[in-house]
Amino acid sequence: MTFYTPEEYADMLICYGYCDCASAQARNEYITRYPGRRVPNVAVFDRVYRRLRETGSVLRQNTDMGRPPINDEEQDNDIVQRFRADPTTSTNIVARDLGLSQWRVWFTVHTFGLYPYHYTPVHVIEEGDPARRLDFCRFLLNADVEDPDFLRNILWTDESKFNKDGITNYHNAHYWAPKELRNPNKKRVKGSQRRFSVNVWMGIISNHLIGPYFLPDNLDGESYENFLRADLSDLLDDLPLKLIRDMWFQYDGCPAHFRRSVRNWLDTNYPNKWIGRGGPLPWPARSPDLTPMDFHVWECMKSLVYSEPNPVSSLEDLRERIVDAANKMRTTLTTGVVKTGLRRRVRQCIRNRGGHVEHEL
Known part of the structure; x- marks a missing residue:
């Protein structure tokens, strides 16, 4: 020094x-x-x-x-007990209540091996869901053992809304600048009264990304059936013939998917080879953590669409960003996203007896 x-x-x-x-x-x-x-x-x-x-x-x-040694065991115990009694409290609150400096509280909790962690948000699992999730995961693992290409042959599909403002995590948003500038007071547009959104359908199979296809904002069974009959085959034209021949079709159980004529179309075009509500292989409700569309595709797509500093200016701009994001993803997509990532989640779900998996991955 x-x-x-x-x-x-x-x-x-x-x-x-x-x-x-x-x-x-x-x-x-x-x-x-x-x-x-x-x-x-x-x-x-x-x-x-x-x-x-x-x-x-x-x-x-x-x-x-240097920091002076701390030997007040009674104060140390008071600080640690506060965090054990309420693990959600903050060092600022404990320091204020005990009349100590925040540094003193930080030093003590770290000395005792306590560290702050973030919560992992998870979806709701209702009664009966764990058993259905277990049956589904066991089927996938058994099919994967019998046919190593089975997981790669599933076309995972889903719809998602993209709006003008997107979702910004300001907790992790930073702007780096030279220290002499002090606080540059940068600003970023958060929202506006003029709102619009698009409903996007996409799919993923092996290392192929299908779509995007823009559906009506208010999707009903008739619109979804028209999409399957008139547009799905065009979206799948670039896939290898063998992949199309061995393909399983997957979707979740939203009302538009459960239309009887939609299920009849799937029974005709994918006999005993589709996954969904009321299908040969039932899709377990409330299981977004078990489809690569939710745990990979939508997360990456939205981070790319909303990563630009300039806000979305129009509906056409939003559509262009979605198409550009999909093209960027295609350049890096591998079969490991579907096969390795899904297999890991399925095994974790079985270990957790059908419970949540995202907080342990």
């Missing part, structure tokens, strides 16, 4: 004030004025100014030599 004389500290403060508290500029000014002296780090200028304001002296105090 480097120490400076009071005279050097005073000259640093002069340069710091002369440059309007911009550390990098103050360092350059110091080098110009005192060419024969040691060159301090940029951070030294901030620290000596802060030390003068807080302690009335430019010299280091004992507290600057």
Whole structure:
């Protein structure tokens, strides 16, 4: 650790004030004025100014030599008990209630091996769902053992809404800038009163991404049946013939999918080879964690669509971004997304007796 004389500290403060508290500029000014002296780090200028304001002296105090040892066992126990009694509390609240510094609380909880973790959001599982999820997962694993290509032959499909504003996680949104700029106060558009959305259908099979196809915003059974009859075959034209011949069709159990004429069409075109509500292989309700459309495709698609700093300007702009995002995904898609990722989730679901899996992956 480097120490400076009071005279050097005073000259640093002069340069710091002369440059309007911009550390990098103050360092350059110091080098110009005192060419024969040691060159301090940029951070030294901030620290000596802060030390003068807080302690009335430019010299280091004992507290600057390192953190003092903490030997108050009673205080340590009080702090730890607070977190054990309420694991959702914060260091700020505990410090305020006990009349301690937040650093003191942080030091104690880390000494006792306590660390903050984020919750993993999961979907609702209702009564009876675990048993149906277990049956489905066991079937997939058994079929995968009998036919190593089985998981790659399933066309997983789903619909998702994309709107103008998207979803932004501001907790993890940062803007990096030089320290001398202080707070650049950057802004990002959060939402607007003018709203629009599109309903997107997509599918994934092996290492092929199918779609996007834009469905009506309010999807009903008739619209979905028309899509299957008139447009699905065109979307599958680029697939290898063998893959089309061995294909299983999967969808979830939304009302539009459960239309009788839709199921009849699937029975005709995919006899005993489709997965869904009322199908030869029933789809377990409330299981988005078991389809690659939810745990991979939509997550990647929306992160690409809404990653641009400029907000979506129009419905046409939103559609173009969705198409561009799908094309980007196609360049990196591998069979491991479906086969390896799904197999891992299915096995974890069986280990959890049909319960949630996402918090353990």
